Amino acid sequence: MRETRPAAYDSKIEGNVVFTRLDAAMNWMRKNSLWPMPMGLACCAIELMATASARFDISRFGAEVMRFSPRQCDVMIVAGTDTYKMALAVKRIYEQMPEPKWVIAMGACASSGGMYRSYAVLQGIDQLLPVDVYISGCPPRPEALLEGLMKLQDKISGERSFVAQKRELVRDLDGVMA
């Protein structure tokens, strides 16, 4: 039998140990290093660039690392009008992103097709991808994108990351417990 000891006061490690739930720790790490895939398709991409630059400074939220390889990204920011010609390419880039991954539909066009009730424009990226946050505006102000990013962070905080990632392990544990 392994001996377990309750954590007791120890002056040598005081201040260096934090107790938390595994989910909370994973969520905290994930939400504060959301690397975006800048899917800039139209004028919203200009606001996305403004959000990344000094005045609005998206790095305050840990999302400044715009990656142009989908394999290094966590959140796809669909910024702009997605035409049917581009639609499957966007979907393919999304599929190349590793899990866990999220999608922000930035602006009217990405959310619903916007003013383009047209033969050429996909009527909202949510017809192809699972969207987590919709941001209104045409284009949205950088503050709106930051608000959307914070909404996504709130959503990530409430996720059950450990269970989602290790389903088999949790099932086995349940079996042992029963």
Add this chain to the structure above:
Amino acid sequence: MTGPELLGNLGQLLGAKIKARTEFRGETTFSIDASDLREVARLCRDDFSFDYLIDITSIDNFGEDPRFAIVYELYSLTLAVHLRLKLTVAEEIGAVDTVSDIWPSANWHEREIYDMMGIRFNNHPDLRRILMWDGYPYFPLRKEFPVEGLPSDMPDVAFSASAPLEGGPFVTRPSTATAKDREPRARRPEVRE
């Protein structure tokens, strides 16, 4: 020769190739036959200094015969004058000669007309669609094509669907009312005010 002199003389220089001449607000338009296009184009570029092809556009006069019209916008950079050439294309013919060897910029303009209106250009070096994808089955700027689009599917390339029009095209009401009343909203096409 100055630009206005050239425009004045062009009628004589081109002679019977000009079927009609229109003056509107200082802009000159010549109507020509589609069969004369290449000859007129070459004369305009080589002899009359129209070295710049600004644009080529097409018009769908749905319900009329001939159905299509093509408009060539020419400009002379040396004389600073503008000239417009117009010709008509019947639907059953549906093709005109290319001018992409005379003005290389015509290459993409003619591809766009082929893509949007379905008019073909004889001897064009690369007559593929330019905006829609290869295999898209419609010509979207033709009058019979609905504004909301039609569904289509090319596996692994692209698909399209009809956009929801919510009862009609979106129309802005011109007025001095507030933005809430002015802004575009769905209005049924049969409703007239």
